[in-house]
Amino acid sequence: MIENAFYSPEVQGDYELRGIGDFELEEGGTIPDLQLAVATYGTLNAARDNAILIPTWFSGTHQTWELVYIGEGRALDPSKYFIVVVNQIGNGCSTSPHNCDSEVAMSRFPHVTIGDDVRAQEKLLREKFGIERLFAVVGGSMGAQQTYEWVVRFPDKVERAAPFAGTAQNTPHDFLFTQSLMDAITSDPRWNNGDYASHTDVDAGLRRHAGIWSVVGLSTEFWKTEFWRGIEVPDYQFTSMEDFQTNFVEAVFTAMDPNALLSMGWKWQRGDVAKHTGGDLAAALGRITAKTFVMPIDEDMFFPVRDCAAEQAMVPGSELRVLHTVAGHFGLFGFEQSYLDEVDANLKELFAT
Amino acid sequence: MIENAFYSPEVQGDYELRGIGDFELEEGGTIPDLQLAVATYGTLNAARDNAILIPTWFSGTHQTWELVYIGEGRALDPSKYFIVVVNQIGNGCSTSPHNCDSEVAMSRFPHVTIGDDVRAQEKLLREKFGIERLFAVVGGSMGAQQTYEWVVRFPDKVERAAPFAGTAQNTPHDFLFTQSLMDAITSDPRWNNGDYASHTDVDAGLRRHAGIWSVVGLSTEFWKTEFWRGIEVPDYQFTSMEDFQTNFVEAVFTAMDPNALLSMGWKWQRGDVAKHTGGDLAAALGRITAKTFVMPIDEDMFFPVRDCAAEQAMVPGSELRVLHTVAGHFGLFGFEQSYLDEVDANLKELFAT
Numbered sequence: 001m002i003e004n005a006f007y008s009p010e011v012q013g014d015y016e017l018r019g020i021g022d023f024e025l026e027e028g029g030t031i032p033d034l035q036l037a038v039a040t041y042g043t044l045n046a047a048r049d050n051a052i053l054i055p056t057w058f059s060g061t062h063q064t065w066e067l068v069y070i071g072e073g074r075a076l077d078p079s080k081y082f083i084v085v086v087n088q089i090g091n092g093c094s095t096s097p098h099n100c101d102s103e104v105a106m107s108r109f110p111h112v113t114i115g116d117d118v119r120a121q122e123k124l125l126r127e128k129f130g131i132e133r134l135f136a137v138v139g140g141s142m143g144a145q146q147t148y149e150w151v152v153r154f155p156d157k158v159e160r161a162a163p164f165a166g167t168a169q170n171t172p173h174d175f176l177f178t179q180s181l182m183d184a185i186t187s188d189p190r191w192n193n194g195d196y197a198s199h200t201d202v203d204a205g206l207r208r209h210a211g212i213w214s215v216v217g218l219s220t221e222f223w224k225t226e227f228w229r230g231i232e233v234p235d236y237q238f239t240s241m242e243d244f245q246t247n248f249v250e251a252v253f254t255a256m257d258p259n260a261l262l263s264m265g266w267k268w269q270r271g272d273v274a275k276h277t278g279g280d281l282a283a284a285l286g287r288i289t290a291k292t293f294v295m296p297i298d299e300d301m302f303f304p305v306r307d308c309a310a311e312q313a314m315v316p317g318s319e320l321r322v323l324h325t326v327a328g329h330f331g332l333f334g335f336e337q338s339y340l341d342e343v344d345a346n347l348k349e350l351f352a353t
Numbered sequence: 354m355i356e357n358a359f360y361s362p363e364v365q366g367d368y369e370l371r372g373i374g375d376f377e378l379e380e381g382g383t384i385p386d387l388q389l390a391v392a393t394y395g396t397l398n399a400a401r402d403n404a405i406l407i408p409t410w411f412s413g414t415h416q417t418w419e420l421v422y423i424g425e426g427r428a429l430d431p432s433k434y435f436i437v438v439v440n441q442i443g444n445g446c447s448t449s450p451h452n453c454d455s456e457v458a459m460s461r462f463p464h465v466t467i468g469d470d471v472r473a474q475e476k477l478l479r480e481k482f483g484i485e486r487l488f489a490v491v492g493g494s495m496g497a498q499q500t501y502e503w504v505v506r507f508p509d510k511v512e513r514a515a516p517f518a519g520t521a522q523n524t525p526h527d528f529l530f531t532q533s534l535m536d537a538i539t540s541d542p543r544w545n546n547g548d549y550a551s552h553t554d555v556d557a558g559l560r561r562h563a564g565i566w567s568v569v570g571l572s573t574e575f576w577k578t579e580f581w582r583g584i585e586v587p588d589y590q591f592t593s594m595e596d597f598q599t600n601f602v603e604a605v606f607t608a609m610d611p612n613a614l615l616s617m618g619w620k621w622q623r624g625d626v627a628k629h630t631g632g633d634l635a636a637a638l639g640r641i642t643a644k645t646f647v648m649p650i651d652e653d654m655f656f657p658v659r660d661c662a663a664e665q666a667m668v669p670g671s672e673l674r675v676l677h678t679v680a681g682h683f684g685l686f687g688f689e690q691s692y693l694d695e696v697d698a699n700l701k702e703l704f705a706t
Contacts, residue, residue, distance in 0.1 A: 211532060211536055
């Protein structure tokens with residue numbers, strides 16, 4: 001067990017750890033006493049039919065959802081819906097390599113799949129909240145992978161789905177991209193094959209990891225237009241590209257746990273709903289009965305609209321709703337109000353169907 | 354002096370080393386007895402007005418130009434033009450950290466700029482070939498940086514210019530991209546601050562460097578469509594993404610010298626014709642009198658059409674000619690005949706004006 005304040009409720013906002021027992025994994029191995037970090041907003045109604053599930057993205061937690069997407073009057077309105085954000089396994093808040101004290105700690109943490117997350121979430125919702133059917137699943141990036149997994153694996157359990165900035169089947173390009181992110185960490189000698197004393201030991205690897213994110217996670221135009229000048233953080237004003245790179249991108253990633261990022265990276269690389277249909281993606285997506293809005297980001301460099309639209313075309317009755325933000329994939333952080341307005345308008349329309 | 358067969362004429366094709374004497378650099382320091390690796394095709398006419406200069410790109414040599422772009426009946430026709438390909442300083446063939454035995458070898462190699470290359474080329478052409486004025490300068494990527502530098506620095510010496518897949522002023526995004534490429538090498542402990550015994554010592558760093566190129570140098574669609582299946586190399590057929598990554602991309606970059614890549618990387622990061630005009634890019638590009646075709650590649654992830662078009666708009670009388678290839682920036686290698694046909698058609702039109 002390594003202490004890392006970044007994943008504490010003091011930093012991330014309140015969440016509750018909900019144990020769902022020993023959990024067997026698709027790729028083998030078991031996580032003893034799996035704890036899912038859960039944050040809920042709003043109230044489950046008597047019919048239990050107003051629940052919206054939000055799974056988290058790579059390196060993300062419930063926090064961005066709480067601060068940026070959820071609020072009264074918004075599409076994700078806690079006065080109407082019971083919103084359950086479940087931190088993905090291995091993200092640093094739910095059971096992860098650094099925060100468990102068991103035979104699966106650190107370098108011994110087993111491989112987790114998108115399917116494992118979705119099975120764990122289904123069990124959690126059913127056993128802990130009595131939810132058998134979801135009003136909607138909404139997720140971005142790796143959260144979109146989980147959203148697709150939900151509607152393919154449990155087509156009868158989801159009424160609406162909004163995967164944004166992510167794919168149902170990970171692309172070769174994204175496999176390589178994720179590999180470069182992981183290699184940046186594992187090449188740090190102080191990573192020590194996953195057995196380090198503190199995440200700060202791996203600071204150099206985490207910085208290189210952040211450096212690659214800046215190239216592919218944002219957009220050429222984000223940097224060209226110096227969009228970072230308008231990004232507000234408390235008591236700080238970014239004054240140069242180097243300043244933003246150091247005090248935003250690197251600051252965020254160097255606070256995180258290296259093994260958590262690697263666990264999520266391995267999972268991301270293998271996200272693929274076609275596992276359910278012997279590799280036939282069209283057959284897998286053809287199973288979907290949820291009303292689905294596929295929402296890629298126009299400037300996304302690694303989940304380009306083209307890739308998302310190709311999948312959308314295979315989802316019965318779905319619609320393509322392109323989101324616009326110069327921040328590219330990191331637009332998910334909600335840097336632009338116009339982007340958030342688009343998200344809200346699309347989700348409100350989806351929720352009204 | 355380190356032996357590296359990759360840069361030999363046996364591997365790269367014939368070239369001649371032409372010494373232009375001790376060469377003072379813009380950022381300070383001198384390269385003693387600077388040798389430029391030069392390959393020429395065709396014959397300089399009596400009027401000395403048929404010379405085309407081609408400067409090389411990052412990690413490139415004269416070889417791709419010879420094999421892919423130059424030929425009778427092509428736009429770059431050696432039966433009409435005297436074509437001079439000059440390997441950029443530090444590229445491994447011209448004087449570079451690993452191939453000199455002097456006070457500037459290896460970790461002591463000084464910083465070289467795009468301006469240094471262009472000044473050295475101008476001196477070479479004037480003193481060794483008696484060329485005072487160029488029919489054209491043609492270059493891709495860092496070769497485009499040098500092409501722009503030529504027409505801004507020496508506007509009276511160039512009649513036509515074709516910068517493709519590159520910019521006159523390096524963008525912030527490309528600074529960060531290049532940094533991630535360089536960090537992949539310098540983070541290898543066996544790079545040893547630039548003093549290694551063999552480039553193979555730095556194999557791990559060079560592999561990570563190659564890994565990042567695969568993410569940004571090609572395109573999402575290149576990988577999605579498995580375009581590599583159609584790429585022909587002698588006696589080999591690529592059978593998987595991993596195979597292509599290992600036996601093409603990694604094979605190419607691990608053959609190279611780490612310090613050469615770092616020297617070029619530092620230079621690339623600082624390419625900027627606005628140095629001539631106190632930072633005013635429009636003023637710098639406004640100096641250009643050469644007829645200029647700006648030719649970005651549609652799928653280029655780091656020299657996007659948008660960035661190139663913005664510069665083109667500042668070049669008097671210039672035209673934007675977008676090239677199309679799914680291979681993205683690496684389309685420069687000429688994987689697609691349709692791309693090469695586009696290049697030839699545009700260059701022929703430019704040369705006819």
